[in-house]
Amino acid sequence: MxxxxxxxxxxxxxxxxxxxxxxxxxxxxxxxxxxxxxxxxxxxxxxxxxRTDRIAGFTLDRGFQVFNTAYPQVKRRLDLRALRLRPFTAGVLVRTADGTRRFTDPTRRRRGNGGPLLPVEGVSARDLAALGALSARDMLAPASWLRGRGADTTTATALAAAGLSYDLVESFLRPFLSGVFLEDDLETSARFFHLVWRSMLRGTLCLPADGIxxxxxxxxxxxxxxxxxxxxxxxxxxxxxxxxxxxxxxxxxxxxxxxxxxxxxxxxxxxxxxxGRTVTTLYHAAPRSPLTEPTLLVDARRRFLNTCVLTEVHPGFSGDGRALVSTSVLGTPGPAEVADVEAALGEAYGADVTTWEAVHSVTVRDALPAMPPPLVLSxxxxxxxxxxxxxxxxxxxxxxxxxxxxxxxxxxxxxxxxxxxx
Structure with a gap:
């Protein structure tokens, strides 16, 4: 030139x-x-x-994110020990109209590693077998096979084809995956779903002690x-x-x-x-932890994508001893919508949210690309x-x-x- x-x-x-x-x-x-x-x-x-910011004594990522140890590029490029990773519970809590249901593997330690994520609470034997078969295949099959097998469909279609009931999809998979894909119609490519599911089964979801x-x-x-x-x-x-x-x-x-x-x-x-998918994350400080475990909580009514107490993952995210609660919602909520989300959090956690302080909120546009089928993976x-x-x-x-x-x-x-x- x-x-x-x-x-x-x-x-x-x-x-x-x-x-x-x-x-x-x-x-x-x-x-x-x-x-x-x-x-x-x-x-x-x-x-x-x-990016991670320090605001009012709190360590706040620019939007809720998790770090997956199973990614090949992560293993190749990063010193995981130096990141001082703090794991989430190997499971998910789902707030439903009938209360809170826990989906986890009973053989997996609350803060441990290894083993597939399988629901065991209030799930039919048929659904347990179907999800177990899907999970075993995704965890054990080569990634290249998952990337190339068959015609690509939506995640919703793939879950139905795997024999999973409408109840399990609506009560667990849709609310959980909405927070992964940043969309609640399960229109994301099934190929991508299988690769994500595989990485979750094979790795640990966690956060660096200094933030993402x-x-x-x-x-x-x-x-x-x-x-x-x-x-x-x-x-x-x-x-x-x-x-x-x-x-x-x-x-x-x-x-x-x-x-x-x-x-x-x-x-x-x-x-x-x-x-692009847009997501907003709300950060609140609470006098005491509304959930004394590092577990993701999702909402079957989809009033929010997910919420968790970040100080249960790592107490160092708070500088004054208060609990730090992170909650993500789709789009850009206005004041009235934020108030509705806070009311939903009070119900989901069984907590008095009037004692919580709104610390920060961050909206991330293009947080993820839309990935409908057929998806070219690279x-x-x-x-x-x-x-x-x-x-x-x-x-x-x-x-x-x-x-x-x-x-x-x-x-x-x-x-x-x-x-x-x-």
Whole structure:
């Protein structure tokens, strides 16, 4: 490529736009192959949607998130011990019109690891057998088989085909999976459902002791000095590289757009991006814990997606000894809707929510890409000569999908620049 007027740095092999986990993974793999890389992040820190804030003495993630230890990219890239992971209970509580039902495996320790998630409370023998068969197949089958078998359908169709009753789907699976997919119609690809279910059965759902932001922070800490620049907003892509909003530009042989889907669509006009799912998380401080276990609570009436007492997962999330309650809902609720959610929480927990303090709320747009069938689980990152795009919207809406997409972008760049490893 030719030179650029007003450059703010020497030409590099690759500019990566966006320091979320996809951009961090892509940058790391390119650097390991010997390329020169500049990673530009518009925000004041890395992480994208995986950020953690300290507000009023509380450790608050930007939206409720969980960390799954079973993801292959997680095992490959992260030092799990250094994250000081704190597990959730291997089970779910569901608030129904008749009370609260617990779904868990009785052979699995309350804070332990291993073993499948199977419902055992108030479930028919037929449903138990059907879900047991589905779970055994998903847990034991190779991931490649789950990705490629048969025609893709919706999750709702797949659950019915597995022989699960309407009662079990409505009382447990729909309210639980609504919080996983950020949609309550179970219209998400069955292929993705089976892969997610497999990862839950094989891994542990937990949170880093310093919040979910510790994950991208660990990846960023391994980058050499001078690679990452925060507060650097890219205004546009140019024939020579990128132009910065502050003026000037940075020349590069290749540019990777590793932002969320909306920003990617702005930088790459005409890019095919999926619809995004929006979620709002409400944080409350309570004088005492309304649930003395680190267990996810979901609502069969779907007045909220899920709620949990984060200080039961890790007491360090609170700086003053009060309990920290996280609750997520679809969309962007107004004041009246928030009041309805708080009333529902009072019923679900059996607690006096008038004593709770609203600490913070955060709305995350494009929190997940919509993933209806037929879902292509991994798409090429190439979008033009010297132009690439990666992120969970190019793969699956998960940490695994984002990291894998970043890795794929690096492989395709190395191949195109003549540095491929075969």
């Amino acid at each position: 030719t030179g650029m007027r007003g450059t703010v740095g020497e030409a590099v092999d690759v500019v990566v736009v966006g320091a979320g986990v996809a951009g961090l993974a892509c940058s790391a793999d390119l650097l390991a192959a010997g390329l020169t890389v500049r990673l530009l992040e518009a925000g004041d820190a890395v992480g994208g949607r995986m 932001g510790a994950v991208p922070a660990q990846l960023a800490a391994r980058l050499p000095d001078g690679v990452l620049r925060t507060g650097a907003r890219v205004a546009s892509l140019t024939p020579d590289g990128v132009a910065l909003a502050e003026g000037g530009g940075l020349p590069a042989r290749a540019v990777v757009v590793a932002t969320g889907q909306s920003a990617a669509g702005e930088l790459l006009p005409g890019l095919d991006v999926p619809r 798409r090429t990152t190439r979008v033009g000569p010297g132009r690439y795009v990666c992120g969970d919207h190019r793969a699956t809406g998960s940490l695994q999908g984002a990291l894998a997409s970043g890795a794929r972008a690096a492989r395709e760049i190395l191949a195109d620049l003549g540095r491929g490893t075969g």
